[in-house]
Amino acid sequence: MNFAPRLHALLARAPVHGPDAAREALAFPGLAFAYEAGETLADGAPRIVRVEASSPRGAVADVVLGAYAGMRDRWAFRRLVGDALARGRGDKALAERWARPGEDAATADLEAEVSTWMRERVAFRTLVVDSPEMRRQLAARATRTLALARVRPSPVWRGLASGAKAVRESGLWETHHVASGIALVEADLLVLKDGL
Secondary structure, X not given: OOOHHHHHHHHOOOOEEOOOOOHHHHOOOEEEEEEEEEEEOOOOOEEEXXXXXXOOOOOHHHHHHHHHHOOOOOOHHHHHHHHHHHHHOOOHHHHHHXXXXXXXXXXXXXXXXXXXXXXXXXXXXXXXXXXXXXXXXXXXXXXXXXXXXXXXXXXXXXXXXXXXXHHHHHOOOOOOOOOOOOOOOHHHHHHHHHOO
């Protein structure tokens, strides 16, 4: 059974956080579900484009605020977006430099561009999940569920220019758990609902 529609409906009730979110409001362990402007489901509702769990001792604030102003070496979401932005304008050389650690003027400019892009286009809905193992498991299963749903991105979605086949094919800013793994089950939805 595909639980993607129920996951989207459940998260529609979760609080939305943007780049100006107060760290104190996100000082809890849990999951962050990213939404991107212009990316919708067939019914026009916002479409989840990434799922991320807070670290074992971290808070959701680290995930959300790090996406807006972090560094690509630490945040996979930013790394994937920067790659797609560079490739989307035909700059494969920059995309390849972006994939390596370190910084030069061009990658510093791209890092700033990613920050602006994220601030203008991405918002998060969050849920509380106390157990680190449960967070990791639910993030993986939710990602797999969304990938299995085969919801197509818009024709102008930047991820279509990604160098990562998993991103292009899944419509998610994700390379892990899209092609394999366990999808959400009924009991997982109950845990997520408790996190509202």
